[in-house]
Amino acid sequence: MKFIHTSDWHIGRQLHNQSLLDDQRFVLNQIVELAKTRDVDAVVVAGDIYDRSIPPAAAVALLDEVVNRLVNELKIPLIMIAGNHDGHERLGFASRQMNDSGLHIIGPLTQEVRPIELKGKQGNAMFYGLPYADPATVRHVFDCEVSTHEEAMAKLLEQVSEHDSQGLPKIVVSHCFLDGGSESESERPLSIGGADKVSPKLFNAFNYTALGHLHGPQYKGAEHVRYSGSMLKYSFSEQHQNKSVTLVELDRDGKASFELLPLTAMRDVRIIEGLLADLLEAGKTDLNREDYLMVRLSDKTAILDAMGKLRSVYPNVLHLERTGLMSEGSKVELSRDHIKKGEFDMFTDFFTQVSGEPMTEAQKLAMTSAIDELHKVERTS
Amino acid sequence: MKFIHTSDWHIGRQLHNQSLLDDQRFVLNQIVELAKTRDVDAVVVAGDIYDRSIPPAAAVALLDEVVNRLVNELKIPLIMIAGNHDGHERLGFASRQMNDSGLHIIGPLTQEVRPIELKGKQGNAMFYGLPYADPATVRHVFDCEVSTHEEAMAKLLEQVSEHDSQGLPKIVVSHCFLDGGSESESERPLSIGGADKVSPKLFNAFNYTALGHLHGPQYKGAEHVRYSGSMLKYSFSEQHQNKSVTLVELDRDGKASFELLPLTAMRDVRIIEGLLADLLEAGKTDLNREDYLMVRLSDKTAILDAMGKLRSVYPNVLHLERTGLMSEGSKVELSRDHIKKGEFDMFTDFFTQVSGEPMTEAQKLAMTSAIDELHKVERTS
Numbered sequence: 001m002k003f004i005h006t007s008d009w010h011i012g013r014q015l016h017n018q019s020l021l022d023d024q025r026f027v028l029n030q031i032v033e034l035a036k037t038r039d040v041d042a043v044v045v046a047g048d049i050y051d052r053s054i055p056p057a058a059a060v061a062l063l064d065e066v067v068n069r070l071v072n073e074l075k076i077p078l079i080m081i082a083g084n085h086d087g088h089e090r091l092g093f094a095s096r097q098m099n100d101s102g103l104h105i106i107g108p109l110t111q112e113v114r115p116i117e118l119k120g121k122q123g124n125a126m127f128y129g130l131p132y133a134d135p136a137t138v139r140h141v142f143d144c145e146v147s148t149h150e151e152a153m154a155k156l157l158e159q160v161s162e163h164d165s166q167g168l169p170k171i172v173v174s175h176c177f178l179d180g181g182s183e184s185e186s187e188r189p190l191s192i193g194g195a196d197k198v199s200p201k202l203f204n205a206f207n208y209t210a211l212g213h214l215h216g217p218q219y220k221g222a223e224h225v226r227y228s229g230s231m232l233k234y235s236f237s238e239q240h241q242n243k244s245v246t247l248v249e250l251d252r253d254g255k256a257s258f259e260l261l262p263l264t265a266m267r268d269v270r271i272i273e274g275l276l277a278d279l280l281e282a283g284k285t286d287l288n289r290e291d292y293l294m295v296r297l298s299d300k301t302a303i304l305d306a307m308g309k310l311r312s313v314y315p316n317v318l319h320l321e322r323t324g325l326m327s328e329g330s331k332v333e334l335s336r337d338h339i340k341k342g343e344f345d346m347f348t349d350f351f352t353q354v355s356g357e358p359m360t361e362a363q364k365l366a367m368t369s370a371i372d373e374l375h376k377v378e379r380t381s
Numbered sequence: 382m383k384f385i386h387t388s389d390w391h392i393g394r395q396l397h398n399q400s401l402l403d404d405q406r407f408v409l410n411q412i413v414e415l416a417k418t419r420d421v422d423a424v425v426v427a428g429d430i431y432d433r434s435i436p437p438a439a440a441v442a443l444l445d446e447v448v449n450r451l452v453n454e455l456k457i458p459l460i461m462i463a464g465n466h467d468g469h470e471r472l473g474f475a476s477r478q479m480n481d482s483g484l485h486i487i488g489p490l491t492q493e494v495r496p497i498e499l500k501g502k503q504g505n506a507m508f509y510g511l512p513y514a515d516p517a518t519v520r521h522v523f524d525c526e527v528s529t530h531e532e533a534m535a536k537l538l539e540q541v542s543e544h545d546s547q548g549l550p551k552i553v554v555s556h557c558f559l560d561g562g563s564e565s566e567s568e569r570p571l572s573i574g575g576a577d578k579v580s581p582k583l584f585n586a587f588n589y590t591a592l593g594h595l596h597g598p599q600y601k602g603a604e605h606v607r608y609s610g611s612m613l614k615y616s617f618s619e620q621h622q623n624k625s626v627t628l629v630e631l632d633r634d635g636k637a638s639f640e641l642l643p644l645t646a647m648r649d650v651r652i653i654e655g656l657l658a659d660l661l662e663a664g665k666t667d668l669n670r671e672d673y674l675m676v677r678l679s680d681k682t683a684i685l686d687a688m689g690k691l692r693s694v695y696p697n698v699l700h701l702e703r704t705g706l707m708s709e710g711s712k713v714e715l716s717r718d719h720i721k722k723g724e725f726d727m728f729t730d731f732f733t734q735v736s737g738e739p740m741t742e743a744q745k746l747a748m749t750s751a752i753d754e755l756h757k758v759e760r761t762s
Binding site: 063088090 | 434442444445449470471475476478482483
C-alpha cells in the first residue's frame with residue numbers, strides 16, 4: 001500500500017486579505033501530478049480541507065476540480081476527513097453516495113467507525129478516518145464521560161483497536177494536537193488553555209497515523225505517527241518551513257517507510273529586512289519579487305509612502321513593520337503579537353488597553369467559554 | 382417510465398421567523414413513502430432544493446437523510462437541479478462522484494448538456510436537467526447573444542432538441558417562469574420588470590417537462606408542461622392551494638399521463654378572521670389549533686395583548702392584523718403589501734415614505750440593477 005498523506009489544504013484561505021486561490025490551485029495541481037507520477041494507491045487528506053465551515057463558492061469549485069482529476073480521471077481513491085475548520089455537515093453531504101466512486105469523505109462523527117478498505121498494488125490496507133471531534137461532541141455522540149481531548153481520542157481509538165481488520169494493516173487518519181508538537185501562528189487553537197493536547201502514545205499500536213492540524217511536517221513519539229504539514233505557508237511564522245506531502249509505503253509486514261515530496265509555491269511567503277534604499281535596489285534583480293512579503297524596515301527616519309515605494313518593486317508586500325523606529329522591547333513585543341497570540345490573548349490585551357484594568361478570573365473564564373462557543377457555532381453553522 | 386415530479390422544497394426556509402425544518406422532514410418522509418408505495422422508477426426535484434445559497438447545516442443534514450433513504454435504502458434514482466434559490470457550486474460539489482449511486486445533481490450550467498438515462502420497469506427515458514440560468518449566465522457559458530429569459534431558454538433547449546436520445550422519450554427538468562403562470566407571494570422574482578417570462582410553447586416538443594419555481598401545481602400551454610408546486614405552503618397567500626407531488630407515467634408511445642398525489646402538512650398554513658372572543662371560543666375545539674395562523678381581528682375596540690391571548694389557544698399564530706381598526710382602503714392596501722410586493726415595490730414605498738418624493742426613473746433603474754446584482758451575488762456566494 002502506497003499513498004500520499006497531506007493535510008491542512010485550507011482552500012479559500014486568505015493571507016493578510018490576499019486571496020490565495022490561484023496559489024492553492026498551483027500547488028494542488030502538483031499534488032495531483034505527484035499522485036500520478038508516484039503511482040500511488042490513494043491520497044489521504046487529514047482535515048481542514050477548507051478554511052471555514054462556509055467556504056466561498058470558488059473554493060468549492062476548486063476542490064471539485066481536484067476531486068474530478070484525482071478520482072475520475074486518474075482513478076486514485078481520495079480519503080478526506082473534516083478538521084476543526086471544516087463544516088462537518090456541509091463537507092459530509094451525500095458522502096454515502098460517493099464511496100463507490102473512490103471519493104471517501106468523513107464528515108460528522110458517528111457512533112460506528114466505518115473503515116475504508118483500499119486495494120493497493122502491493123497489498124491492501126484498512127483506513128480509519130476520524131473527523132475532528134472535541135470532548136463535548138464525543139460525549140454527545142457516544143453518551144459517555146470524557147472531559148479532555150486525550151480521553152475523547154482514546155474513546156475513538158478504542159473502536160479502531162477493537163475492529164477486526166482481517167489481518168490488514170490499520171491506518172488512522174485524525175485531526176488533533178499531539179503533545180509536544182510544534183505550532184505556528186496559522187493553526188487555530190483547538191481549545192483554550194492547553195486541554196487540547198493528546199499523547200502520541202495513543203497511536204503507537206497502529207501501522208500508520210496520518211495527522212492534520214499542525215502546519216509544519218513532523219512526527220511525534222514514533223516515526224509512524226506523523227503530520228504532513230500544510231500545502232502552503234499560511235503565515236509569516238512559517239517562512240522557514242519546507243512544505244511537502246508525505247509518501248507512505250507499507251511493506252508486507254505492515255511496516256511504514258516515508259519520503260517527503262517537496263511542494264513548490266507559486267509565490268513564497270517570506271520576511272525581508274533592511275534599509276528601504278537597499279531593499280529597493282535588491283528588488284530590481286530579485287527574481288522572486290512577486291513573493292508574498294513582510295518587510296521590516298530598519299530606517300530610523302520618517303519615510304513618505306514607504307508601502308507605495310516598496311510595492312512598485314515588490315508587488316505583493318502584505319505587511320510592513322518599521323522596526324527601525326521601535327525600541328528593542330517593542331520589537332520583540334510586536335513580533336510576539338504577530339506570531340503567537342490567539343484570540344484570548346488578543347482580547348485580554350485589548351481589554352486591558354481599553355479599561356485600564358487587567359481581567360478578573362471570572363472575566364477570563366467568561367471569555368474562554370465565549371471563544372469556545374464561537375468556534376463551536378462556526379463549525380456547525 | 383414512472384416517476385414523481387416535485388420541486389421547490391426550500392429546505393431551511395422559515396415562515397415569519399418560524400423554522401419549518403420539522404414540517405419539512407414530515408412532508409419529505411411522505412414523498413419518500415409515496416415513491417416506495419407507488420413503486421416509481423425515479424424522483425425528480427425541479428430546483429430550489431434549499432431556500433438559500435448557503436443553507437443552515439441542519440438543512441444539509443435533513444437533505445442528506447432523505448437522499449440516503451431514497452437512493453441507498455430504496456434504490457430509487459433521484460435527479461435534482463439547482464433553482465434560483467440554490468448555490469449552484471455548493472449544490473453541485475462532487476456530483477460526478479455520485480452519479481453511479483443513482484444520485485444526479487445538476488449544479489452549475491455547463492456547455493454540454495449531460496442527459497441522464499434512467500431505466501424504468503415499463504421502458505427507459507432520457508432526462509435533461511437544466512439548472513436555473515439567467516440570460517447573463519447563458520451568454521457567459523455559451524459565448525452567445527441572448528438578452529431575455531425566453532432567448533436563454535431557447536438556447537438551452539436547442540441542445541436538448543439536437544441530442545440523439547436513441548429513440549427514448551425526452552424529459553426536460555427546468556426552473557423558470559412560464560408566461561401566464563400563477564404566482565404566489567413566496568416565489569422570489571427571477572428578474573425585475575417581467576423579462577423573466579418564457580413561452581410554454583418552447584417545451585411542447587418534449588415528452589414531458591418537469592418545472593419548478595411556481596408554488597401552485599399547474600400546467601401551461603399543454604398538459605405535459607407542468608409545475609408540481611412546492612411541497613409546503615410557504616406563505617399565507619398559498620392558504621387555498623392543495624400541495625401535492627405529480628406522478629407521471631409515460632406509455633409505450635412516450636405519451637405522459639398524470640396523477641396528483643396529495644401531501645399532508647404537519648401544520649397547515651391558514652388565515653382566520655373574526656372577533657377575538659369568537660376565535661378564542663372556537664379554538665377550544667379546533668383540532669388544528671397548532672396550525673400556522675395569520676389572524677385578522679375584526680374587533681373595533683382596543684385589546685390588551687391580543688397576541689398573547691390568541692397564542693394561549695393557538696400556539697402558532699405568526700401574524701396578527703387588526704382589520705377592524707382599519708378603513709376599507711387600508712385593508713386592501715395591507716393585504717396587497719403582504720401578498721404581492723417584491724423587493725422593488727417595497728423599497729419604492731419605503732423611499733417615498735422616507736423622502737416624501739417618488740423615485741425618479743434614474744433612481745428606479747439604479748435600484749433595479751442593485752437588486753438584480755444582489756440576487757446574483759447571493760446565488761454565487
